[in-house]
Amino acid sequence: MFDITLAHNKTKGADMINRLQGKNPFFSCVIGVTETAKISGISAAGENPEITDYTPPADVELLQLGKCKCIPGVPITPDGIPTPALITMSALDLASIPTLAVNAGLRIKPHVPFVDVGGSPGNDIRTGKALKNAKEVMTRAQILGENLSKTVDYLVVGESIPGGTTTALSVLLAMGVDAKGKVSSSMPLNPHELKTKTAEAALKAAGVKFGEFIESPIKAVSTVGDPMQPAAAGLILGAAKNVPVILAGGTQMAAVLAVVTALNPDVLENVAIGTTRWIIQDETADLTGLVSQIADIPVLAADLDFTKTTLDGLKAYEQGVVKEGVGCGGASIAAILKSNGKITKDVLLQEIEINYKVLVS
Amino acid sequence: MFDITLAHNKTKGADMINRLQGKNPFFSCVIGVTETAKISGISAAGENPEITDYTPPADVELLQLGKCKCIPGVPITPDGIPTPALITMSALDLASIPTLAVNAGLRIKPHVPFVDVGGSPGNDIRTGKALKNAKEVMTRAQILGENLSKTVDYLVVGESIPGGTTTALSVLLAMGVDAKGKVSSSMPLNPHELKTKTAEAALKAAGVKFGEFIESPIKAVSTVGDPMQPAAAGLILGAAKNVPVILAGGTQMAAVLAVVTALNPDVLENVAIGTTRWIIQDETADLTGLVSQIADIPVLAADLDFTKTTLDGLKAYEQGVVKEGVGCGGASIAAILKSNGKITKDVLLQEIEINYKVLVS
Secondary structure (H helix, E strand, O other): OOOEEEEEOHHHHHHHHHHHOOOOEEEEEEEEOEOHHHOOOOOOOOOOHHHHHOHHHHHHHHHHHOOOOOOOOOOEOOOOOEOOHHHHHHHHHHHOOOEEEEEEEOOOOOOOOEEEOOOOOEOOHHHOOOOOOHHHHHHHHHHHHHHHHOOOOEEEEEEEOOOHHHHHHHHHHHOOOOOOOOOOOOOOOOOHHHHHHHHHHHHHHHOOOOOOOOOOHHHHHHHHOOOHHHHHHHHHHHHOOOOOEEEEOOOHHHHHHHHHHHHOHHHHHHEEEEEEHHHHOOOOOOHHHHHHHHOOOOEEEEOOOOOOOOOHHHHHHHOOOOOOOOOHHHHHHHHHHHOOOOOOHHHHHHHHHHHHHHHOO | OOOEEEEEOHHHHHHHHHHHOOOOEEEEEEEEOEOHHHOOOOOOOOOOHHHHHOHHHHHHHHHHHOOOOOOOOOOEOOOOOEOOHHHHHHHHHHHOOOEEEEEEEOOOOOOOOEEEOOOOOEOOHHHOOOOOOHHHHHHHHHHHHHHHHOOOOEEEEEEEOOOHHHHHHHHHHHOOOOOOOOOOOOOOOOOHHHHHHHHHHHHHHHOOOOOOOOOOHHHHHHHHOOOHHHHHHHHHHHHOOOOOEEEEOOOHHHHHHHHHHHHOHHHHHHEEEEEEHHHHOOOOOOHHHHHHHHOOOOEEEEOOOOOOOOOHHHHHHHOOOOOOOOOHHHHHHHHHHHOOOOOOHHHHHHHHHHHHHHHOO
């Protein structure tokens, strides 16, 4: 009926779609940066490692202004493929979905309003000391989530944090999830070996064994995580007590889900993951395999389809580049459901192509 | 019917009450600080001038946490009278009204989530160079207001900025409003002479004549205003295009109204001022006289009544101390209307007394 695939836990997924259909969503994008992202070869969320500090603020500028201010053009991969924020922006605009960025830890501030939850940029996880004040960040984000839940029908929580699948991997390992070789990458050749080596170095530096922090999510993110994780988890914990929440992302959201599940499994009835078809079809990763180890929640996938486009930077998405980010899957799902299906994958592609031509060419 | 007085423009006021009754409000509190507040004798929003930097963050901590974190106890006047945030907090809690602080320019950050709109603390207006980037702050706040208006029934905009009636006076004079001797004070003896002297020194330093900036509100706030003004005005301009907005405050909101009116009078149909009975009855000031010079909008007043209390710090409100602040009048109106009148002035006082006993004694 809708251009949304029930990718995992189909009964619960169909139920969630029924609950959200025609309702009024709010899209929050949790942004942060880390030194982990600057390890050579880890992240493609920027033309080069140093510029990853600019990618998250540029992404939320794109959502709010329709253009970036802190960089010229839009964020691109080293191969020149544009940010998935193009998709998110198109979906939010089409369905008139309100949005607000949450700064979980940035070096460069966006030129748009953002919520400060007291976070700082993350250290290189290979120090074993990733975050300073994860608990405080989570507590403040939780207050934000509680307040938003009193006024929105449901919340969509996206993220933009370069290197986030590597910090997801290390947190998942610390929390006892068999995640090696299962996290996605924005690159077509998923550098699993480098990610695993980095995550293992992080665990070793922190003196943490596989699964040792299964009941200590704050310790997991504080030692080997990234600032997006406690901020997103807090937001979800605060909001999902009252309203449904879509965790909009790929395997990075599996780490957030692990944190939420360890702290308050009661909210999971209100939680689903919303991602893209490209993540589900990614043979180099296994999102549903990760989710099924953590919690009994559904995974929905926006059936985004760029096979018919003539634009090279979008075609690349069908060749396994980027795949997800800036909550583009969840935002697309929210746009489809808010419009009761009037927004289809074809309508989305048309809008994305228009924005691409203005912003990228 | 409700414990709300139609204090000015009664027909429009009654119409606004009809529109808001039973609806779901969102309370935002715009906070900032200035060097103007540190002029001896200008502000009672803190035990001494230097501590005024802590009052606004402490106020919003109180709203979100039920206690302050950046200071011990709660903000008090030099005479020990507690902050009106006690009233705001009680009203928001009783009616389960969501809230979010907006940082328009602070030295001390609150230990709760807040929206950053790129502002900085205000200079002493006697320099004639009050604000650096008022236009950018207003633009960002407007984006926030637009986004919130897509999810809330209506917005209540409060403020906490020490010294704000003096910066309101100077902006009103620059914009051609006869405001001398008409702005309120949190002190029982309104220091009009000092305020007028300060405002006139500001206008002189900026080389601005009375009314010279009637069509240049950005210049007015940039030269002789405070950071709350462009942030609140932006929020209102963004939201009131789509939903009703209550400007929650006393004569400080007259300056904000002047800015909004100069920039987009079309939104005024959605605008009302919401304040307290104490402001309306203040014989040392004239809010409705100011409003009637600016725009044809209603003024509503929460009929707060502390005559029966036995608590000294609350009794003082009936003797002309504090009177308004942190949007306490507008928050009370929103609580009364959300509850369809179940929340009365007596219910409010009872809750305020409970919170007073926990926090002040």
